[in-house]
Amino acid sequence: MNQSAKSYSPLQVALIGGAIATTAAVSVFGPAWTRCVRAALAFQDSPKAIVDQAWQVVNREYVDGKFNQQDWQATRQSLLSKDYTSREEAYTAIREALQKLGDPYTRFMDPKQYEALTNQTSGEVSGIGIRMELNEKTKRLTVVEAIENSPALKAGIKAGDEILAIDGKPTLKMKVDDASKLIRGKAGTPITLRLGRTGQNTFNLKLTRATIEVPTVRHTLKQEGNRRVGYIRLREFSAHAAEQMQRAIRDLNTKKADAYVLDLRGNPGGLLQASIEIARMWLDNGGIVKTVNRQGGSEETKANRTALTNRPLVVLVDGNSASASEILTGALKDNRRAVVVGGQTFGKALVQSVHELADGSGLAVTIAHYYTPKGTDINHKGIAPDIKVDLTEPQERQLASNPDLIGTRSDPQYARAIAVLSGGNFAQPPVNRPSSSLPLSDRANDLKF
The missing domain is CATH 3.90.226.10 (2-enoyl-CoA Hydratase; Chain A, domain 1)
Incomplete structure (x- = not known):
């Protein structure tokens, strides 16, 4: 899988360890030391810390040691000289810095984008295990397939079933992506679908979400x-x-x-x-x-x-x-x-x-x-x-x-x-x-x- 472990610089690690001993250390090092530690901890939790962490990763690993002829050290000084009032501002600054490398594949992802990427490459989703589409003729969300070994298949959901409501929310005119967001959820949580099936009255079906291996x-x-x-x-x-x-x-x-x-x-x-x-x-x-x-x-x-x-x-x-x-x-x-x-x-x-x-x-x-x-x-x-x-x-x-x-x-x-x-x-x-x-x-x- 991808590298996903959170990494910290030696300074950050030292500060995390030092935070536990701050109270005991006050009498030894005095108020100045305490203010220094507090300032460092505030930096660690600030948007600026994310900016610096991103810079460090690129500085350490990027394939082009000349950074597309950019002064990468000066880029760091510029990034850290700014005050960021929100994470979104910090994210924008990171993206602008990465653009200087001229490499579209070196890119920053906000937490939702990163989660989407890791879910994709893991080959797993948490949901009920169906593929669905918006039927062009009926304009209704329709099941294309129930995935093997999924809660949907075990519950008897079939290709052609129409999804009329998700947990009581009607799906008429709902986009496939919006329906997917409602259907996906933490494994072990319940969900109720209102289904329409040819030759039968509409009916409710209760399922429990699970982690499912996506067929690729x-x-x-x-x-x-x-x-x-x-x-x-x-x-x-x-x-x-x-x-x-x-x-x-x-x-x-x-x-x-x-x-x-x-x-x-x-x-x-x-x-x-x-x-x-x-x-x-x-x-x-x-x-x-x-x-x-x-x-x-x-x-x-x-x-x-x-x-x-x-x-x-x-x-x-x-x-x-x-x-x-x-x-x-x-x-x-x-x-x-x-x-x-x-x-x-x-x-x-x-x-x-x-x-x-x-x-x-x-x-x-x-x-x-x-x-x-x-x-x-x-x-x-x-x-x-x-x-x-x-x-x-x-x-x-x-x-x-x-x-x-x-x-x-x-x-x-x-x-x-x-x-x-x-x-x-x-x-x-x-x-x-x-x-x-x-x-x-x-x-x-x-x-x-």
Whole structure:
């Protein structure tokens, strides 16, 4: 997961420890010492302390030691010379300072934004476990799916059920996001939904919220001509993505899939370690990724003979396949393990470490640049597919308006993948390919894209 432990400078730690002894120390050090300690403690609890903590994290970890040619020490002096009447003022000052770095990925998050990020990358939510949409015809909130092992599924909620009220609050004209905020809540707390179901009278259903693992991997076995194709779609690299991918591949292996299509289209990335673990499920040998830090030191990671299948593989990508998606795609392409089909990928080759600050806000800091196994820098360029298939605007609209067509013959990029597999024009994994790569350190668990 991301780095999330609250960190304090040595001065702050000393002050926290010293606060306990303040009363006893007065007779020894006198009123001047007491005033000094009180002033320091006031600083620790002030918005200015958050500003300084954010500056310290960037000063310590940012990938560019020249800070985009900015005088970072002078930036600190400027930040600390101001008085902040609210946390919002401090947050604005931090964001303005970070803009000088010219790096959109080094960014400040207020407590709500930081919580949203950590929830996303954890791959878990606290709620009842449904996916819902605003039905275009009825204009009502409608259940698309009840997630596996969720309170909703166990209570019998079905796709197509209309959510008419949440804890007595009518949902007519309510946005999906607003409904989600009402449904989510602390695990163990109760919630009552008013549901409408075809052929039945409306009814109330009481549920208890729980912590639910969000599905980020979906898979199915398709009969395509004489081939049994395992289709896997990976939406993001969350903390549960690797274990879900492992289950998907093993299930499709059991069902005798003799080829695979791995769909990374629209996947914005996620945790570095998840991309490494998933790459190892497809690769027995070869490099996966190399990262280079601020000092120019590099770390490399490679496959470790733990591949779950050596069957032919096609990877689908597009312009929204980014960062961790590009690490996986680059590893499979450079090792000639897969044929890459689709559009040019996004082109983000930077690694961030995420920190929680003392007041619950957060900071994502770029700490490294990464390269594909062959040493290619894809930043601002992306990965070129082996077979370029760009969707037309009408095709994009059709798939967006009818997601059930994704991963079918009505999906031009998927159809091309099947043609590649059917024609035998696919890559095979290298046999006993030597590699000088060294394992990436466990610090990868703290990194995010």
